[in-house]
């Protein structure tokens with residue numbers, strides 16, 4: 111069964127059936143990466159273009175490797191995104207790239223809505239690799255996959271998402287996926303970094319870390335962009351770490367089987383202490399492994415779909 | 419070509435004279451020379467316009483137009499903007515000073531007026547800057563601006579943040595009895611926001627502009643209006659909080675007037691769902707609660723003016739990621755039908771709508787226009803209230819096409835526009851744009 115859609119833009123747009131299909135396919139691709147010859151011919155002759163307007167090593171590498179494992183040709187393009195330095199519009203850039211007969215365009219941009227804008231005008235399949243504070247669907251999917259793998263079922267799990275929810279596309283994708291599967295989601299962070307009306311998404315909001323963590327099955331710690339401090343969202347990194355940093359004392363409040371997740375890269379000692387990042391509860395490296403499998407599944411299923 | 423025009427059998431609506439009747443109207447030598455139920459054919463050659471089934475109203479006045487001249491002629495020219503104005507039924511536009519250079523001195527005002535005289539199809543009344551370069555630091559030479567022809571001052575687009583400077587500007591403006599028009603926005607609260615802060619900004623992951631960015635400044639300006647006794651006009655009001663503050667200020671007898679724009683009573687931030695940069699403007703489209711309050715403010719007279727905030731931007735500027743696309747939409751060619759819709763939805767009477775587009779704005783700038791009196795300059799708009807038409811970018815006269823209303827079906831449109839007693843030829847043919 112292929113995915114009957116051209117693009118992957120947000121978790122919101124995917125049904126549970128589609129997500130199940132993606133995660134099942136990803137499971138089967140995990141095995142490929144453990145082989146001696148880590149390659150299958152599924153996407154031979156296809157061209158994937160990683161169009162990254164925002165610097166990113168890990169997501170780009172993950173998409174690149176996913177494409178290569180499926181035998182596609184992968185090209186990485188890093189483009190300047192600031193309107194001050196660029197001299198053509200985003201649509202011109204994308205149309206020029208598509209003129210090279212790409213099959214997939216994986217796009218990351220600091221402005222929300224860019225993948226949607228491109229998907230509307232391009233024939234290629236567009237995969238959103240993160241747009242502004244809007245969505246990061248492959249991250250949302252790999253987080254669901256990791257939780258499902260470790261916990262079996264998502265329904266009823268108590269999930270706490272900690273940090274800068276306001277600027278986080280990871281939080282938005284995670285919340286949409288987790289709520290779809292019936293998890294009980296609580297977001298916690300300073301109120302200056304909680305977006306207005308997020309309760310409407312079916313989540314609880316807490317301002318107090320210790321209160322939120324009690325009995326948590328999953329803790330997703332978001333990366334704190336250090337420049338938020340200079341914009342006045344909180345007084346100092348020290349105080350942020352004091353109020354919302356995850357340390358061992360706080361972790362003890364959660365369920366003993368709790369899993370700690372982080373989309374990386376980690377600011378050790380700020381949002382997450384090293385002992386936890388490297389500890390037994392951490393599934394951060396499983397997330398990375400699953401990310402590769404999920405991205406292989408997305409390429410494969412979209413490619414299958416386009417042939418029908 | 420005769421200089422006599424007899425407009426026969428139209429429904430003449432002139433809110434300034436509380437007139438609403440079917441009558442004839444005669445124009446001679448550029449001025450209105452007669453209005454009565456039946457005017458006999460004048461002597462000599464004359465032109466007759468059959469206005470049966472049409473509304474005959476004072477030429478519409480837009481208090482808030484960005485002509486983009488000088489400096490941004492790639493967005494709009496005086497020729498294109500005034501063609502758009504005429505096409506939309508406007509015979510007078512007041513142009514905002516955020517040009518390059520800023521209209522903060524006599525030379526720029528004169529340049530605008532010279533170009534308007536040369537290529538403009540409708541009257542242009544410049545608005546001068548409040549501060550030099552609209553930098554918010556030193557007052558512009560207001561006496562010079564007024565003598566050159568400015569009818570108001572405003573730092574629209576670059577609002578005066580320093581409240582003491584605003585106080586001084588208001589106090590100083592009382593010498594000339596001109597209104598100080600403020601674009602109410604606390605730039606610090608807006609920060610890097612691009613759309614209204616609320617459920618849509620959260621869903622779309624876009625940085626929000628809180629409604630308090632507007633209301634904080636509305637409250638400030640009301641306090642300063644009371645302190646200084648100046649005439650203060652609040653531009654493009656968009657939020658419920660502002661409407662409430664203005665309503666209370668008027669009850670207290672403070673000399674404050676207010677305008678809103680058709681987009682604020684027609685659209686909400688839901689229009690941003692598709693990341694449409696043609697729905698991005700300042701102030702941003704707000705919530706449905708705010709839209710309801712704007713409608714209530716129009717209905718009870720808290721808001722006395724409907725203005726367009728016509729803000730042309732080139733397609734290559736608007737076809738960008740939403741974060742980068744400039745704020746602003748065009749409005750001259752859609753304002754009239756969107757306003758007439760308020761009659762259909764029972765918000766305003768027909769006469770009230772016409773008032774907010776004619777004598778309302780005329781009163782704010784203290785000009786003897788927007789009315790149909792004997793001896794008045796013949797600026798007249800004939801409206802076909804029933805014609806249905808579709809907004810098409812290719813039909814628009816504005817050089818820029820940044821409108822969220824493209825593709826909409828509208829009801830009602832200007833069918834003939836008369837400026838200083840001259841029928842604008844070539845713009846219209848039997849109610850249809852040629």
Ligand SMILES: [Zn+2]
Pocket residue numbers: 574575601653654700
């Ligand atoms: Zn403005």
